[in-house]
Amino acid sequence: MLWIEGYSIMKKAPINKIIYFSNVDGPGNRTSIFFQGCSFHCHFCHNPETISLCQNCGRCVPQCPAKALRMEGRQVVWEEAKCVQCDTCIHVCQLFASPRVSWLTVEELLSRINRALPYIEGITTSGGDCTLYPDFLKELFSRMHQAGKTCLIDANGAYDFSKDSALLSVCDGIMLDVKAVLPAWHQWLIGQAPDPVLRNLDFLLAQHKLQEVRTVILPGQEEENKATVQYVAHRIQDACDYKIIRYRPFGVKEAYQKELGEMETAVEEAEAYVRLAQSLGASRAYMV
Amino acid sequence: MSDALQVIQDPTLTYRQEVLALARLGEATDHSLVYSDAYYAAKAKGALCDLNEGPMPYRPRYICPDYKLLFQKGCDFLQLDPPRDLLEAVNVLEIFYCHVPSITAYPVYLGDLDKLLEPFVIKEDRAYAKKVLGLFLRNIDRVQTDSFVHADIGPEDSVTGRILLELTEEMQLAIPNLTLRYDPERTSDDFALACVKCMLKTAKPSFANHGMFTREWGEDYAIASCYNGLKIAGGGFTLPRMRLYECALDAKSPEDFLENELPKYIDLQLEYMDKRVKFIVEESSFFKTNFLVTEGFVKQENFTGMFGVVGLAECCNHLLGIKDVKQGFGLNEEATQLGLRIMDAIEKRVSEHVAPYCDAFDHRYRLHAQVGIDSDGMDDSPGTRIPIGAEPCMLDQLEVNEKFHPYFPTGTGDIFKFEETYIKTPEAILPIIKASLARGLRYFSGYLENNDVVRVTGYLVKKSEIEKLRQKKQSLNQVTLFGMGAQDGGHALDRRIQHHEESAHQ
Incomplete structure (x- = not known):
């Protein structure tokens, strides 16, 4: 593919957005860097313009x-x-x-985020899905570590972390989306089977690299929601945070809004899943 | 209708507010103290402003009594012995506060409350101490009914400091204003985080750069009124201000402004200050007979004049012909650089002026970034702030602040409004404050967007009290009226919200 060539030849990555101060992408104050491009096509993605290049x-x-x-x-x-x-x-x-993307080298990206370093605990790379650019991340994270900053990856779970110990060694933690566990549901929702994500869940747990797991609760999808929350809670227990996210139609493509519902997931509904997760041992479950 | 009749018939004024309004009218009828024609002309143009201090000052504008001395030796005039326990201590303070004059008629500095009260608090059961301090805060809120009443805590953690934070959060009062004197060497992260949490919920305390203030004032400095740095056992004689946008209206170019208009107005304001300071010291009775002076709670040599400026952003934008504030000062390097040149010029000229009766300050006045008044509307943004509605991202805004805050030993500050998720992540705010203070920020204020108690420009009001005024009911806090004016004319409550932008996850 054209963009993969571009990436490997120029050692540049497509950056969609930099948010200098974020309080929702890991502990403390962090700079969030959003990469363009994602291998999943989630129906409920609320910034679908970051999926394709x-x-x-x-x-x-x-x-x-x-x-x-x-x-x-x-x-x-x-x-x-x-x-x-x-x-x-x-x-x-x-x-x-989105064509509103800057192709940057690590050096160019650093020159944009250096000014934020005194104020932040670290950076979080996100997307799209930043793990499309593992070599870029390795270089970026090494440089951040030299500056004394922590580096978190926000991942869709498609990338096989077990095959990249170099990336894991420079990454302080991974925030993993587990969107669904029932195969047919995952296939419909995301366009792919859940297996790579679930393998990553187990692998990253064993490596003590899970910072947080996230699940979006869709309104009215009781069986699917329950299966996902039960699966994740059983596995993670108190090893990491479990963020239960209420579905919000904001930003979701119109066609999918019709499929998934134009309503937000009710607070009470999401809270019930937090209690479910906690009752199964995921004591660090919370709702946003 | 006469001004006096208007006051008397105003349904929104409390009795005390009427008395003070009538007193101001009376004060304004005597013109024994004469200023120059050029000054009056500049005032009429709106280029210089006396902040309604009145033509004949009869007390310094801001007074910061030495409360430590009060606790050591009591007060003869008020027949108060040094307190022996917590009840006596708060009683002594409550009485004393009623006799501390200021421009507002209320005490603008209540003391370093944690340091003053800690020896008494630790001798008591914590629950009892909290009860007493709760009543003390209630007394202040209902008796000293003005948001410019200000107390300080820190830099160290203390039982008293913790109790005051708990009560501040529980009681949700606009009075008193509160500042943490923050020192990274002496303020623990745990205490600072407790202050951040309290600040989010009640818009106080603010964070003062202790290192910066200490270098300028020594350890014995107070943060009073909005965010004013002053010397304890001293204060500020007077605070007029240059309205920089209006000062720039006749300038033909930035160079013309810097060479001709700016020095002209600086000199007029200095001349005005000299006259007032001399009058307060030489003519009025305050420094001759007031018990605060005769018993040593304040010393004349610890006062200085505060040289105020307002509207730097609009001044720079006007001089550069910038119409869109979003392309102007704070967001446009050329405009910001011009702002720095203007501040350098003001600082230099004011520091070259030998000021009367400012002995403790090398006979100099000190600069103050005035926060604006309700009648300013959108013409002059507070001090050197970026105009409301044009604020860039928080990092950009802090970087601009860090450049301008060092100019103002007698006070400046900026305010950040946080979106609701921050209540769960105070640890995401503390590093921002710490870094920015280390990089030159003088004073940081914040609050959560949906609070009832909010910081308007430098002072606190309750949004629910503003609503009372709108319904033609009275508000006990005389500053609520300013809050309403600043909200209507200056959109002061519509500042940018620091929020988490929607991230990719869903």
């Missing part, structure tokens, strides 16, 4: 009302200063991919 077709360029996009050779180039964040580019894209 721009293929430089140029369709969005003439449609940009702020003239923040232009073609440079065969590349779509985005000018951040002109952008008004209207999302027109995403909506006209056949892949629903």
Whole structure:
């Protein structure tokens, strides 16, 4: 694929967004770095524009009302200063991919986040799914460790961590999404089988690298929700936090909103799963 | 209708608020103290502002009594012996506070409450001590009915400090304002975190850069009123302010402003301050007969004049022809650099001026970033703050603050409004405060977006009390009115919220 070539040749990764101060991506104050591209296609993804990578077709360029996009050779180039964040580019894209991405080397990324270092405990790489770029992460994390900062990965669970001890050795913890455990449900919701995620769950637990597991509770999907929460709670016990996330339709593609419901998961419904997880030994379960 | 009749008929004023309003009207009828024509012209233009101090000062604007001395030797005039236990201690303070003058008629500095009361608190059962301190705080809230009343705690952890934090959170009162004097060497993370939690829920305490204040003032400094650094056993004579946007209106260019307009207004304000300081010391009776002076609770040489500025952002934007505040000061390097040049020029010229009766300060006035008043509207943002509505991300905002806060020994500060999830993650806020203080921030305030008690520009009000005024009912706190004006005219409660942007996970 084109973007994989781009990544390996230029040693650059596509960065969608940097949030300098975040209180919800691991302990303390952290800088969150969002990579573009994800191997899962979750129906409930609330920033689906980060899933696919721009293929430089140029369709969005003439449609940009702020003239923040232009073609440079065969590349779509985005000018951040002109952008008004209207999302027109995403909506006209056949892949629903954001062109508002900066391809950065580790050095270039560091030059953007260095100023935040005095204020933060560490960084969290997220996405999309940042584990599409393991070599980039290894270099970035090594540099962060030299600066005395912790590094967390927020992962969709597709990447086989057991085959990359080098990455694990420079990563302080992984926040793993376990979205579903019933195979058919996982296949429908995400487009793939759950096995790699569940293997990672066990492997990372054994390696003491799990920082947190997350499950989104979908409204009314009682059997599936219950199966996931029970499975995760049994396994993790009190080894890490278990974040029970209420489904919110904000940002979810319209077609999927219709499938999954246009309502948020009720607080009481999600709280019942927190209690379920806790009753099974996952004492660090909590709701957001 | 006469101004006096208007006061008398105003349904929203309490009796005490009426008395004070009428007193201000009376004060304004005497013009024995004459200022220059050029000063009056600048005032009429709105370039200089006396903050309604009145034409004839009869007491210093801010007074910070030496409460340690009160506890050591008592007070002859008020017939108070040194306290022997906690009840006596709070009783002595409650009485004394009623006799400390200020521009607001209420005491703007209540003392370092933890240090003063700790010897008494630790001799008592904790529950009993908490009961007494709760009544003490209630007394302050109902008797000293003005949000510029201010108490300090820290830098060290203490039983008293902890109890005060618990009570502050439980009682949800706008009065008194509260500051933690934060020192990374002396304030434990645990105590600082307790302060962050309390700050989120009640908009106080704020965090003062103890190292910075100590370097400028010595250990015996007070944080009084909004966020004013002053010397204990001293205070501030007067605080006028340059409204920098209006000062810049006649300038033909940034250079013209720096070379001609700015020095002209600085000199006018200095001349005005000199006159007032001399009047307070030489003509008014305060420094001759007030018991605070005669018994040594304040010393004249520990006072200084506070040279105020407001509206730096609008000044820079105007000089550079920037119409959109989101492209202006604080977000635009050229505008921010111009701001630094202007502050350098003000600092230099004020420091070259020999000020009367400022013996403890090398005969100099000190700069103050004034927080604005309700009538400023959107013309002049507080001090050197980035205008409300244009605030960039928190990191950018802090970096700008860190550049400007060192200019203001007599006080400056910024306020950050946090989204609800932060209540569960105070440990995500403390490192921000610590880093920023280490990098030059002077004073940090914060609160949670849905609080009832909120920080307006530097002072606290309850949103529920503002609602009372809107319904033409009275509010015991005389500052609620300013809060309503700042909300309506300056959108002061609409500041940016530090929130977790939606992350990828769902």
